[in-house]
Structures are given as structure tokens and as C-alpha cells.
Amino acid sequence: MIQIENTPNPNALKFQSEKQLSEVETQEFQKKDLNQIKNEFVKNILNFEGVELVLISKNFMSVKKDEKTSWDTLKPSIISSINDHFEKNKEPIILKNNVVLNEKDNDEDETIQKIKDVLETKVRPAVAKDGGDIQFISFDKGIVNVKLKGSCSGCPSSTMTLKQGVQNLLCHYVKEVKSVEAS
Numbered sequence: 555m556i557q558i559e560n561t562p563n564p565n566a567l568k569f570q571s572e573k574q575l576s577e578v579e580t581q582e583f584q585k586k587d588l589n590q591i592k593n594e595f596v597k598n599i600l601n602f603e604g605v606e607l608v609l610i611s612k613n614f615m616s617v618k619k620d621e622k623t624s625w626d627t628l629k630p631s632i633i634s635s636i637n638d639h640f641e642k643n644k645e646p647i648i649l650k651n652n653v654v655l656n657e658k659d660n661d662e663d664e665t666i667q668k669i670k671d672v673l674e675t676k677v678r679p680a681v682a683k684d685g686g687d688i689q690f691i692s693f694d695k696g697i698v699n700v701k702l703k704g705s706c707s708g709c710p711s712s713t714m715t716l717k718q719g720v721q722n723l724l725c726h727y728v729k730e731v732k733s734v735e736a737s
Contacts, residue, residue, distance in 0.1 A: 556633050561685040563712075566607075566618040566705030567625060568685030569632060573613075573640055576648035580611040580687040582703045595639050595647045602631055609687060609704030610648050616685035616704040666693050668728045673700070676723050681706055681715070688720070696732030698724055712736070 559568040583596045584607050591597050599608050604623025609616040617632055619625070639647060670690050681688050686706030691699040700720065706712050713736075721734040 556636050558629065558633075559685065561616065561705035561709070562715075563618065563685075563705045563709035565621065566616055566685055566709070567629070568705065569615045569617065569636060571613055571615070571636060574646045575615055576610050576612050577646050577650040578648055580609060580682075580703070581648055582607065582609045582687070593648065595635065598635055599632060602628060604628060607704070607707065609685070611682060611687065614682070614685065615647075618705060618707065665728060665730045666690075669693055669698055669724060669731065672724055672727045673720075676727075677720055680719070691737045693731075696730060698731055698734045699737045700734060701737045 555572055557570040559570060561568055583591055583593075583600060585600045585605065588597060588600055591600070596608055596610070599605055599617065604619045605617060605628065606620055607616075607618040609618075615632075615636070617628070619628060673688055673690055677688050681702070681704075684705055686702060686704040686709075688706070689701040689703060691701055693699070700716075701707075702709075702712050702716070706715065709715075716734055716736055721731075724731040724734055
């Protein structure tokens with residue numbers, strides 16, 4: 555059964571599944587990259603009129619649409635696609651052997667390890683509740699660069715989330731952090 559949850563972004567919805575959707579960390583797919591995407595399920599969703607982005611996590615999928623398209627027309631198609639996938643397949647949509655994962659860098663300094671740990675344990679679960687994800691990009695001279703993904707990308711609340719949520723947490727737990735910027 556698929557449950558739909560609103561997100562703070564009015565152009566994104568979170569589709570929660572009781573079945574596992576992905577065997578790997580959160581993956582984001584954008585319509586502009588359609589030619590490079592090999593996953594047929596993802597391509598199908600991105601081909602729906604108005605869909606701009608799909609983010610697939612372990613047990614949810616966020617879909618972001620353009621301003622003009624109505625959720626009334628998209629929701630049934632997305633739910634049908636998810637249900638159809640699981641009627642024909644017992645496996646998740648994203649399989650481990652079909653994804654190249656980023657290897658952990660053992661040469662990272664202690665500050666970056668702390669930043670990543672806070673993002674993973676404190677921030678990622680919170681943004682996942684809203685159908686999004688956060689990715690560490692870099693740390694330089696006290697500034698952490700992150701990328702907001704899924705329903706968080708382009709969300710009207712994302713600046714506030716970044717400054718009042720992510721920045722406050724990182725500054726509290728990692729004294730070397732002075733500010734957080736979105737890439």
C-alpha cells in the first residue's frame with residue numbers, strides 16, 4: 555500500500571511504501587539527465603508530464619513537479635507505477651548491483667568526519683521525513699557546502715531549514731563550522 559504525504563514544498567509529494575524501494579543510499583534523478591538514466595521505472599516516472607525530479611530512498615519516493623501540473627493528474631499515475639512494479643517484481647526499484655556508490659574517503663580529516671556524522675545522524679532523518687535528502691559537498695574555511703535533494707530542492711522553506719536547522723546543528727556539534735551554504 556502506498557501512502558502519500560505532503561512536504562513543505564507544494565510542488566513535491568512523498569510516496570511512502572511498506573515495501574523496500576531501494577537497496578542503497580538515497581538516489582536522485584532529474585528530467586534533464588533522462589538520457590543517462592538506465593532504470594526503466596525512474597525513466598517512466600520522469601516521462602510523466604510535469605515531473606522534474608524523482609528521489610528514491612529505502613522506503614519512500616519523492617516526486618517534484620513543475621508549477622503548471624496538477625497533483626490530481628499525477629498522483630494516480632505514480633501510485634499505479636509503483637504498484638505495477640511490485641506486482642511484476644519482488645525486488646526493490648533500485649538494486650545494489652546497478653548503482654555505483656561513493657566509497658568512503660579514509661583520508662578525510664576529523665572535522666569533515668564530524669560534519670558528515672552530524673549530517674547522517676541528525677539532519678538526514680529530519681529532511682527524509684519531508685521527502686528530501688542532504689548531501690555533503692565540501693568544507694573550506696569554516697563554510698560547509700551541502701546539496702539539498704528531493705522535495706527539499708527548490709522548496710520555499712529550504713533556506714530557513716538550511717540556516718536555522720542545519721547550520722545551527724553543525725555549529726553546535728562541530729566548533730570549526732561557521733556557516734552552511736547550499737551548492
